[in-house]
Amino acid sequence: xxxxxxxxxxxxxxxxxxxxxxAPLQEAEFQVLRDxxxxxxSVLSKHLKQLEEAGYVNFRKGAVNGRQRVWAGLTASGRRxxxxxxxxxxxxxxxxxxxx
Amino acid sequence: MTDxxxxxxxxxxxxxxxxxxxxxxxxxxxxPRWYGIGLSLIIAIGxxxxxxxxxxxxxxxxxxxxxxxxxxxxxERIGAFGRDLPETKTGMWAFVGVCVFLxxxxxxxxxxxxxxxxxxxxxxxxxxAGTTVFLLSESERRYYLMRAGNGPH
Numbered sequence: 628x629x630x631x632x633x634x635x636x637x638x639x640x641x642x643x644x645x646x647x648x649x650a651p652l653q654e655a656e657f658q659v660l661r662d663x664x665x666x667x668x669s670v671l672s673k674h675l676k677q678l679e680e681a682g683y684v685n686f687r688k689g690a691v692n693g694r695q696r697v698w699a700g701l702t703a704s705g706r707r708x709x710x711x712x713x714x715x716x717x718x719x720x721x722x723x724x725x726x727x
Numbered sequence: 728m729t730d731x732x733x734x735x736x737x738x739x740x741x742x743x744x745x746x747x748x749x750x751x752x753x754x755x756x757x758x759p760r761w762y763g764i765g766l767s768l769i770i771a772i773g774x775x776x777x778x779x780x781x782x783x784x785x786x787x788x789x790x791x792x793x794x795x796x797x798x799x800x801x802x803e804r805i806g807a808f809g810r811d812l813p814e815t816k817t818g819m820w821a822f823v824g825v826c827v828f829l830x831x832x833x834x835x836x837x838x839x840x841x842x843x844x845x846x847x848x849x850x851x852x853x854x855x856a857g858t859t860v861f862l863l864s865e866s867e868r869r870y871y872l873m874r875a876g877n878g879p880h
Contacts, residue, residue, distance in 0.1 A: 643741060
């Protein structure tokens with residue numbers, strides 16, 4: 628049976644968007660996340676840190692053209708939590724049967 | 728509006744936001760055409776060199792190293808890339824099938840060249856491998872474009 632779990636960490640609008648953006652990806656650069664979410668560096672960093680503390684996101688650092696860059700990707704538990712949260716949203720929206 | 732309807736609307740708004748960001752993710756992950764062309768050329772040359780020369784040949788090893796560096800550098804430049812492995816069972820089996828095919832092609836080319844000393848076999852091996860990789864890359868591009876809502880180009 629598929630888990631349905633409303634996740635308050637994920638549900639905050641910016642963090643929900645971060646997870647949705649990362650879901651089809653292996654990793655994305657910090658700048659990509661910032662540009663797509665249209666938020667400042669500090670706001671994005673704050674939300675990524677909260678997701679990291681929940682164990683949903685991990686980071687990798689790399690150098691591009693001599694400049695340090697940070698890459699973020701969903702962890703396995705992050706993907707499971709996000710998928711479960713989406714299923715719960717679908718149930719709340721009446722898109723799937725309430726009884727599973 | 729009842730509480731239930733309000734929650735339903737809020738949930739739908741969240742799902743719409745997820746869909747929009749999901750598409751953005753796929754859009755960002757679309758590999759540029761030069762990536763597929765570059766990768767297929769490197770693999771074609773690598774396959775041909777391995778079949779032409781004995782395994783462990785230094786130039787062929789440089790090709791393998793070049794492929795790893797090319798993939799790594801391309802990913803860093805593109806800024807986002809799709810999942811390394813397929814997520815569905817069908818996709819995984821297709822991936823395994825392609826790997827088996829390429830391995831068979833790789834060793835088959837070496838064996839045939841050594842056994843029959845046919846000069847054009849390594850070139851054919853490289854051509855088939857490179858074409859396979861290019862077609863797979865183009866297929867991936869179309870898939871990501873479709874999921875991004877842009878349709879294949």
